[in-house]
Amino acid sequence: MTDHASPPRWAVVGNPENRRVTLFSGAVRAAGLPAPRIVPWTEVLRAGGAAFAADEIVRVESPGENPEVDRLLRGTDDPTRVEGGARWYAAFTAAVRTLSGGRRLDDPEELAVLFDKRGCHRTLARAGVPVPDAPTSGGATPVRGWDDVRALMDAHRMPRMFLKPAHGSSASGVVAVETAGGGRIRATTSVERAVDGRLFNSLRVRRLTREPEVAALVDALAPDGLHVERWWPKASLGDGAADLRVVVVAGRATHAVVRVSRAPMTNLHLGGRRGDLSAVIRAAGPAAWAEALRICERAAACFPGTLCVGVDLLPAIGWRRFAVAEVNAFGDLLPGLTGLPGGGAEGQDTYAAQVAAATRAPVPHHPMRNHRALA
Numbered sequence: 507m508t509d510h511a512s513p514p515r516w517a518v519v520g521n522p523e524n525r526r527v528t529l530f531s532g533a534v535r536a537a538g539l540p541a542p543r544i545v546p547w548t549e550v551l552r553a554g555g556a557a558f559a560a561d562e563i564v565r566v567e568s569p570g571e572n573p574e575v576d577r578l579l580r581g582t583d584d585p586t587r588v589e590g591g592a593r594w595y596a597a598f599t600a601a602v603r604t605l606s607g608g609r610r611l612d613d614p615e616e617l618a619v620l621f622d623k624r625g626c627h628r629t630l631a632r633a634g635v636p637v638p639d640a641p642t643s644g645g646a647t648p649v650r651g652w653d654d655v656r657a658l659m660d661a662h663r664m665p666r667m668f669l670k671p672a673h674g675s676s677a678s679g680v681v682a683v684e685t686a687g688g689g690r691i692r693a694t695t696s697v698e699r700a701v702d703g704r705l706f707n708s709l710r711v712r713r714l715t716r717e718p719e720v721a722a723l724v725d726a727l728a729p730d731g732l733h734v735e736r737w738w739p740k741a742s743l744g745d746g747a748a749d750l751r752v753v754v755v756a757g758r759a760t761h762a763v764v765r766v767s768r769a770p771m772t773n774l775h776l777g778g779r780r781g782d783l784s785a786v787i788r789a790a791g792p793a794a795w796a797e798a799l800r801i802c803e804r805a806a807a808c809f810p811g812t813l814c815v816g817v818d819l820l821p822a823i824g825w826r827r828f829a830v831a832e833v834n835a836f837g838d839l840l841p842g843l844t845g846l847p848g849g850g851a852e853g854q855d856t857y858a859a860q861v862a863a864a865t866r867a868p869v870p871h872h873p874m875r876n877h878r879a880l881a
Contacts, residue, residue, distance in 0.1 A: 515559070516565065517542055517543040520544065524567070547569045558605070566611070587707075588671070588678055588706060592730040623832065624672055627644070628645075639735070641658050651724060652721035664737075666683065667682075679730075681693050682694040694769060697723060738829055741825050743786065749764075752816070753814065753838050753856050839856075
């Protein structure tokens with residue numbers, strides 16, 4: 507008599523109405539598995555935790571795009587507000603630690619690092635992963651406002667820099683600062699400052715050319731914590747600068763998308779667009795492209811308890827050098843994108859690749875594998 511093992515059981519902590527949960531649930535069902543049990547973030551936050559059975563595979567999904575969850579985490583139900591990042595971070599990381607049992611795919615302590623840009627930068631740098639220079643790496647250097655930013659620009663000879671909220675995502679609150687002739691300052695950002703001083707995200711990137719206006723914005727952002735990073739001179743593709751989002755699943759670079767924009771921020775919701783990945787691979791050449799993917803895998807290896815991360819990779823002018831800007835815990839929302847040739851997820855989207863990786867026996871990882879260029 508044959509003993510048939512029960513199929514894996516999935517559980518997802520997320521917002522049930524969110525497309526991330528819908529897409530992932532669809533991938534689980536498409537694999538012939540029972541639909542996952544959905545545990546709403548609202549229940550976790552109100553009940554002070556959630557417990558999972560020993561045989562459940564537990565995925566933690568983004569708590570974003572839900573006004574009630576946002577109110578519980580940040581104290582505001584307006585998703586366009588920029589402030590509240592430090593409060594959100596403290597509440598979110600505390601909530602993740604209240605989850606118990608099951609086979610967790612997202613390590614709580616690693617999530618705490620991934621959502622702190624200063625801590626993430628230090629972790630990557632210590633592991634030898636190439637990253638842009640950042641005087642705030644590790645969080646030891648406080649940035650209390652514009653005066654501190656000005657001092658860092660002078661001390662580190664940084665005429666161009668990015669200011670990033672320490673716990674932000676999706677370019678929320680990011681300010682790209684440049685110095686011009688005569689010591690003039692120009693800043694590019696999607697943040698709008700209301701008359702009463704409140705800060706809001708906009709879908710429109712705008713430029714500030716008066717230093718007092720830039721200073722007031724930075725002073726308003728600083729209480730939630732700021733990460734200061736040297737501006738990386740990115741390679742161009744067509745009529746814009748380009749970077750890449752590379753998804754790494756179970757240690758392997760499985761998916762990649764190119765983002766192109768004329769603005770310093772390439773996020774698609776801010777006017778960036780998807781570029782031609784095959785053109786990038788041709789521009790880089792086989793050796794540099796393989797090195798780019800290895801860098802992403804090395805960045806992901808800093809977080810071994812997290813099944814999947816999205817690595818934001820910055821190519822230097824000439825497509826021969828690369829640096830990691832950020833590693834994202836929820837960087838896998840790339841609908842319809844199938845896997846890279848040679849990456850082990852050919853024909854699968856990011857969610858199907860994770861379901862397969864979590865439910866199969868470990869696959870030997872070959873970091874020196876040869877990635878063929880896309881046709």
